[in-house]
Amino acid sequence: MKVLHLMPPSERMLQGYIDMINENLDMKHHEFLMYSDCPQSQWSILLNSNATSYESLGKSTGQKYKRIKQKMIEADLILWHSFMPRRDLLMFAYRNRKLLKKTVWVSWGIDLYNWERTSHGLKSFVANHINRKCRESMLGINIVFETDKSVAKSQFGEEYNVFYAPYTIRTPIWHKMRCLMKEEDEEEIFEDEFVDVVAGEDNFFEDYVATMKEMSERCPDVKLNINLSDDMILRLIETSKESRLSSKNELEGIEGSLITDACSVTIESNKDNSDDSIKPLRVQIGHNAYMFNNHKSAMDSIRHFKEENLDILVPISYGGENHTTPKWYKDSIINYGKSNFGEKIKYITKLMPIIEYTEYLHTVDIAIFNAERQNGLGNILKLIYFGKKIYMNPRNPLYKYFSDLNIKIFNAETIREQTFDEFTDMSEVTYVGHEWIESHYLPQNTVVYWNKMIDDAIKAKK
Numbered sequence: 001m002k003v004l005h006l007m008p009p010s011e012r013m014l015q016g017y018i019d020m021i022n023e024n025l026d027m028k029h030h031e032f033l034m035y036s037d038c039p040q041s042q043w044s045i046l047l048n049s050n051a052t053s054y055e056s057l058g059k060s061t062g063q064k065y066k067r068i069k070q071k072m073i074e075a076d077l078i079l080w081h082s083f084m085p086r087r088d089l090l091m092f093a094y095r096n097r098k099l100l101k102k103t104v105w106v107s108w109g110i111d112l113y114n115w116e117r118t119s120h121g122l123k124s125f126v127a128n129h130i131n132r133k134c135r136e137s138m139l140g141i142n143i144v145f146e147t148d149k150s151v152a153k154s155q156f157g158e159e160y161n162v163f164y165a166p167y168t169i170r171t172p173i174w175h176k177m178r179c180l181m182k183e184e185d186e187e188e189i190f191e192d193e194f195v196d197v198v199a200g201e202d203n204f205f206e207d208y209v210a211t212m213k214e215m216s217e218r219c220p221d222v223k224l225n226i227n228l229s230d231d232m233i234l235r236l237i238e239t240s241k242e243s244r245l246s247s248k249n250e251l252e253g254i255e256g257s258l259i260t261d262a263c264s265v266t267i268e269s270n271k272d273n274s275d276d277s278i279k280p281l282r283v284q285i286g287h288n289a290y291m292f293n294n295h296k297s298a299m300d301s302i303r304h305f306k307e308e309n310l311d312i313l314v315p316i317s318y319g320g321e322n323h324t325t326p327k328w329y330k331d332s333i334i335n336y337g338k339s340n341f342g343e344k345i346k347y348i349t350k351l352m353p354i355i356e357y358t359e360y361l362h363t364v365d366i367a368i369f370n371a372e373r374q375n376g377l378g379n380i381l382k383l384i385y386f387g388k389k390i391y392m393n394p395r396n397p398l399y400k401y402f403s404d405l406n407i408k409i410f411n412a413e414t415i416r417e418q419t420f421d422e423f424t425d426m427s428e429v430t431y432v433g434h435e436w437i438e439s440h441y442l443p444q445n446t447v448v449y450w451n452k453m454i455d456d457a458i459k460a461k462k
Contacts, residue, residue, distance in 0.1 A: 004075035016170030289319030
């Protein structure tokens with residue numbers, strides 16, 4: 001059986017998934033094909049022996065799509081990760097709807113909730129028609145969180161196939177999370193076969209290349225097709241080292257002032273400072289720059305605390321790249337926050353290395369997620385694991401879902417009426433989510449869901 005994974009070249013989002021498949025299933029049955037150019041910052045994803053770059057498919061766009069079509073024809077099952085394609089890729093999918101009948105679309109959330117254009121006009125009508133036809137032609141959708149099932153059914157009908165398999169949390173991230181929680185020694189290696197590849201070590205990419213070659217040797221039928229020269233690999237290694245050395249530049253505040261220094265200092269002081277009275281409360285609002293996060297409403301809810309000792313952190317390092325959010329939105333929430341909170345509000349405007357971002361999340365005290373739909377899972381799961389206080393819009397289905405699991409989530413609409421003591425009270429926050437998170441998101445547990453999902457999809461295709 002041949003499974004073709006069509007995916008964007010996103011190491012941050014998909015390397016853990018690729019590792020999980022390659023380490024737990026027969027990797028010679030899986031090919032990871034990037035459907036767009038791979039920027040240098042994401043080259044490491046091409047070190048996987050069964051990953052194919054978009055650039056390697058041909059010189060012209062026509063040649064590349066001809067190769068993609070051939071690979072789709074040869075596959076028994078296609079998993080299309082994140083279906084928010086650019087115009088030419090969307091038209092390719094539309095013209096090849098017969099191949100979509102053996103394709104499961106793996107939803108990333110925004111491609112389920114926000115694919116449809118709400119503006120009027122012929123362009124929006126045509127785009128919506130083509131998008132809908134492509135989705136309706138597919139074998140089904142894989143949701144990465146169970147609350148999305150009802151949304152998919154409401155859009156495409158009760159007969160539409162809905163599969164469930166969550167994305168895993170990468171092994172190095174689990175290692176870091178457990179170290180931060182002091183559940184295991186910082187020097188101890190997480191009990192997994194491939195964890196000599198731990199992000200943050202000076203020899204990370206050298207070890208990663210060696211591991212990929214070892215995995216390729218285990219499956220001699222799978223050839224290295226990563227198209228990375230020795231020079232490119234060396235540049236990857238140097239880029240990785242420079243990234244760690246200059247990680248203070250990964251967080252950037254308003255007016256060009258760097259806030260990574262402040263974050264770094266606070267990370268240290270949160271660990272070592274026993275006098276909580278001088279440590280600012282760290283409040284995170286949202287996790288990206290999309291308008292559906294309702295940033296301004298969340299800021300309004302804590303405005304009566306602006307004289308208190310707190311730092312407000314707003315990650316806006318991505319979002320707003322498509323029709324879902326106007327280009328002016330990011331600047332508007334920066335200006336709005338600055339006018340209401342001055343120097344107490346800071347904006348994370350660049351993507352951080354995932355290890356460093358995990359460390360940053362561990363320093364957050366309270367997080368406010370004001371979206372009315374499921375999103376921000378990567379942030380929310382880690383914050384629950386770290387025992388942080390999370391406020392959520394009660395119309396978000398995650399609010400009820402986690403509450404039903406006895407994982408305490410607080411109603412964001414009550415903040416306006418709270419005193420600062422009530423807002424910061426941690427007495428109801430527990431660590432009861434640990435077992436549930438590990439049962440779903442440890443790679444060796446997550447792969448069970450994906451194995452079942454692939455089997456179910458093959459049966460549905462017949």
